[in-house]
Amino acid sequence: xxxxxxxxxxxxxxxxxxxxxxxxxxxxxxxxxxxxxxxxxxxxxxxxxxxxxxxxxxxxxxxxxxxxxxxxxxxxxxxxxxxxxxxxxxxxxxxxxxxxxxxxxxxxxxxxxxxxxxxxxxxxxxxxxxxxxxxxxxxxxxxxxxxxxxxxxxxxxxxxxxxxxxxxxxxxxxxxxxxxxxxxxxxxxxxxxxxxxxxxxxxxxxxxxxxxxxxxxxxxxxxxxx
Ligand code: NI
Ligand code: MN
Numbered sequence: 001x002x003x004x005x006x007x008x009x010x011x012x013x014x015x016x017x018x019x020x021x022x023x024x025x026x027x028x029x030x031x032x033x034x035x036x037x038x039x040x041x042x043x044x045x046x047x048x049x050x051x052x053x054x055x056x057x058x059x060x061x062x063x064x065x066x067x068x069x070x071x072x073x074x075x076x077x078x079x080x081x082x083x084x085x086x087x088x089x090x091x092x093x094x095x096x097x098x099x100x101x102x103x104x105x106x107x108x109x110x111x112x113x114x115x116x117x118x119x120x121x122x123x124x125x126x127x128x129x130x131x132x133x134x135x136x137x138x139x140x141x142x143x144x145x146x147x148x149x150x151x152x153x154x155x156x157x158x159x160x161x162x163x164x165x166x167x168x169x170x171x172x173x174x175x176x177x178x179x180x181x182x183x184x185x186x187x188x189x190x191x192x193x194x195x196x197x198x199x200x201x202x203x204x205x206x207x208x209x210x211x212x213x214x215x216x217x218x219x220x221x222x223x224x225x226x
Contacts, residue, residue, distance in 0.1 A: 001132045001226050005218035007032030008193045009054055009139065009162065012040065012223075015129040016099045020044045021067070022136060024057035029193055032220050038064065046102070046127075047071035048138030049111035050078070050119025053193070059084070070095070070102060074120030078113065091121050101128040105149060107140035109168065126153050132226045134158040135181055139190065142173040146180035156183040157226040162190030163204060163215070164197030171204040175211055184213040187224065191217070 004012035007029045011022040021042040026032050037057055042065045045058055049072075058079070062069060068085040069076065076088025089095055094103040103126045111119035124138040126149060133156050135149055140162065150156060159181050162168035168190055169177060178186050186208065191199045201217050208215035216224060 004223040007220040009190045018043045022046045023054035042067040049122035050113045052114045072120035106145040107138040109139040132157045136160045139168045150182045159183040160187045163188035164191035166196040187216045
């Protein structure tokens with residue numbers, strides 16, 4: 001699996017010959033000016049919740065690529081009405097497509113569209129493909145529920161957590177979260193985009209190193225493989 005950091009909480013995932021874009025927020029991100037939205041390929045768009053900093057570019061990408069939007073029930077109704085292809089899940093459910101398994105997990109956050117309409121429960125996802133397993137936490141607080149993930153699904157190869165604090169966990173809580181999911185390899189996202197979530201990269205990485213863990217903070221546009 002190849003994971004490309006597209007800035008903020010946006011990820012590109014290439015696996016099994018398919019492209020998944022997670023929470024596209026690119027045109028509104030000053031730090032992601034070098035990412036060309038028009039060149040992004042997507043078979044699927046995976047959404048954790050309805051906040052604008054997670055769905056801003058959904059329609060542009062879905063229209064251009066004919067992509068299917070995988071999300072919670074309420075977000076799927078919203079995009080269904082606009083004529084997009086959607087698969088609506090809900091917390092705890094799993095779904096398999098093109099050999100890629102996707103399980104919706106618990107996240108503690110809120111979820112509303114920019115116009116204030118209800119966006120259902122926020123979620124994270126575990127994606128399992130090509131013998132690898134990654135957890136994308138979505139916007140969330142630290143929660144004991146994370147302990148269930150590895151217990152019920154199995155060992156993770158990578159955990160993606162928000163590290164910017166203020167709207168989500170900060171990196172100190174993410175250290176606990178990585179214990180809960182028994183995964184010491186963490187990719188941080190949801191940081192630096194806005195003033196309240198600007199973080200000191202070295203301080204965050206050093207904190208992880210002092211606990212025997214690894215915090216990866218990718219440059220926007222770069223990638224890692226699991
Ligand atoms: Ni949010
Ligand atoms: Mn957010």
